[in-house]
Amino acid sequence: MAVFYDITKLPAFHNAVITIGTFDGVHLGHRAILGELKRLAAERHGESVVLTFEPHPRKLLFPDQPLKLLTPLSKKVSLIMEAGIQHVVVIPFTKEFANLSATEYIEQFLVKNFHPDCIIIGYDHKFGHDRTGDISLLKQYAGKCHYHVDEIPAQLIDAAAVSSTKIRKALNDGRVAEATHMLGRPYSVEGTVIAGAQRGRTIGYPTANIRPSDPEQLVPANGVYAVRVRHNETWLNGMLNIGFNPTVTTEKIRHIEVNLFDFNADIYNETLEVAFISRLRDEKKFGSLDELKQALHNDKETATQILTPNP
Ligand SMILES: Cc1cc2nc3c(=O)[nH]c(=O)nc-3n(C[C@H](O)[C@H](O)[C@H](O)COP(=O)(O)O)c2cc1C
Ligand SMILES: Nc1ncnc2c1ncn2[C@@H]1O[C@H](COP(=O)(O)OP(=O)(O)O)[C@@H](O)[C@H]1O
Structure with missing residues (x-):
C-alpha cells in the first residue's frame, strides 16, 4: 500500500487495474467506483491503483472561479486507502498536463506510466485537452495498447445521485445532514485551536476557536450546529457556531467555535476534527449576554438530544 507523488518514480505495478478522477469528497458515487475497482483487481489478480489530481483541475482551468474543496489531499488519500485501494498516485495537474491531446493522454500518460491491464471509467468520463477524449476513444486504443476498458454504467453512478458539486451546495446552505447522506459519513473539517477574546468562559460556555488546517477547504454556512469532535483518539459531543458573534462584537471576522x-482542559494549539451532524439554527444578534446564554442553554439541550443515541 503506498501513495506516489512522483510519476517518474513509479514501481512496475502488476496487472494494474486503474481508475482516474478528482474524487473530491470521496462520496458514495466515488465509493461505487472504488468498489468496482477493488472487485476487478481481485478478479484479474492485479493491483488496484487510483490516479488523482492535485491541485483540483478546476483551480488551474478556471482560476477566477473560487472553489472550496470537500477533502484536503491528505484526507482524500486516506479515505481512498481506507476503501481498500492498494495504491494512490497523485498527478500534478499542470498546464502542460492539461494540454495533452486525448490520444497523447492515452499513449504518453496512461499506457507509458502504468501499462494498465484494465481501465475503469464512468460512462461520461472525459479527458485530454478540451476534454475531447471519451470512453469510445479509450476503447479504440484498447487492442493496440493491450488494456481492457470497464465502463461504470449510468445506473450505478446515477443511483448514487451524488456529486461533489451537490455536496458543496448543501454545505454552503448549511444542509449538513444531506451532505452526510451523499458522503456516506458526516462532513468534517480539521483545524488548530487558537486564542479568542476569552469571553466564552465568562458566560459559562468556553469555546475553542478553530482555524482550519487547510484554508482551501469548504466551511459550511454560518449558523449553529450539533457536532462530534475528535480530540486525539476521543470523540466528544459539542455545539458549534460559525459566524461573526454579532451579540458581542461588530467586527466582521468569521469565527468557528465549539463548546465541548x-x-x-486547555487545548490551545491542539488539533480538533469537527464532524457536522445537524444544523440547529441561524446565528442571531441577541439583545443581551443573558439572552445569548439562554440560547446556548437551549442549543445544548437540543444538541444533546440529537447526539445521544436512543436507549
Ligand atoms: C453553540 C454556539 C452558538 C452561538 N450562537 C451565537 C449567536 O447566535 N449569536 C452570537 O452573537 N454569538 C453566538 N455564539 C458565539 C458567542 O458569542 C461566543 O462564543 C462568545 O462570545 C465567546 O467568544 P470567544 O470564544 O471569542 O471568547 C455562539 C457560540 C456557540 C458555541
Ligand atoms: N468544554 C470546553 N469546550 C471548549 N473549550 C474548552 C472547554 N473547556 C476548556 N476549554 C478551553 O478553553 C478555551 C476557550 O475558552 P474561552 O474563554 O472561550 O477562550 P477563547 O476566547 O480564547 O476561545 C478553549 O480553547 C480550550 O482551551
Whole structure:
C-alpha cells in the first residue's frame, strides 16, 4: 500500500487495474467506483491503483472561479486507502498536463506510466485537452495498447445521485445532514485551536476557536450546529457556531467555535476534527449576554438530544 507523488518514480505495478478522477469528497458515487475497482483487481489478480489530481483541475482551468474543496489531499488519500485501494498516485495537474491531446493522454500518460491491464471509467468520463477524449476513444486504443476498458454504467453512478458539486451546495446552505447522506459519513473539517477574546468562559460556555488546517477547504454556512469532535483518539459531543458573534462584537471576522460537552482542559494549539451532524439554527444578534446564554442553554439541550443515541 503506498501513495506516489512522483510519476517518474513509479514501481512496475502488476496487472494494474486503474481508475482516474478528482474524487473530491470521496462520496458514495466515488465509493461505487472504488468498489468496482477493488472487485476487478481481485478478479484479474492485479493491483488496484487510483490516479488523482492535485491541485483540483478546476483551480488551474478556471482560476477566477473560487472553489472550496470537500477533502484536503491528505484526507482524500486516506479515505481512498481506507476503501481498500492498494495504491494512490497523485498527478500534478499542470498546464502542460492539461494540454495533452486525448490520444497523447492515452499513449504518453496512461499506457507509458502504468501499462494498465484494465481501465475503469464512468460512462461520461472525459479527458485530454478540451476534454475531447471519451470512453469510445479509450476503447479504440484498447487492442493496440493491450488494456481492457470497464465502463461504470449510468445506473450505478446515477443511483448514487451524488456529486461533489451537490455536496458543496448543501454545505454552503448549511444542509449538513444531506451532505452526510451523499458522503456516506458526516462532513468534517480539521483545524488548530487558537486564542479568542476569552469571553466564552465568562458566560459559562468556553469555546475553542478553530482555524482550519487547510484554508482551501469548504466551511459550511454560518449558523449553529450539533457536532462530534475528535480530540486525539476521543470523540466528544459539542455545539458549534460559525459566524461573526454579532451579540458581542461588530467586527466582521468569521469565527468557528465549539463548546465541548463534559470536557474541561486547555487545548490551545491542539488539533480538533469537527464532524457536522445537524444544523440547529441561524446565528442571531441577541439583545443581551443573558439572552445569548439562554440560547446556548437551549442549543445544548437540543444538541444533546440529537447526539445521544436512543436507549
Ligand atoms: C453553540 C454556539 C452558538 C452561538 N450562537 C451565537 C449567536 O447566535 N449569536 C452570537 O452573537 N454569538 C453566538 N455564539 C458565539 C458567542 O458569542 C461566543 O462564543 C462568545 O462570545 C465567546 O467568544 P470567544 O470564544 O471569542 O471568547 C455562539 C457560540 C456557540 C458555541
Ligand atoms: N468544554 C470546553 N469546550 C471548549 N473549550 C474548552 C472547554 N473547556 C476548556 N476549554 C478551553 O478553553 C478555551 C476557550 O475558552 P474561552 O474563554 O472561550 O477562550 P477563547 O476566547 O480564547 O476561545 C478553549 O480553547 C480550550 O482551551
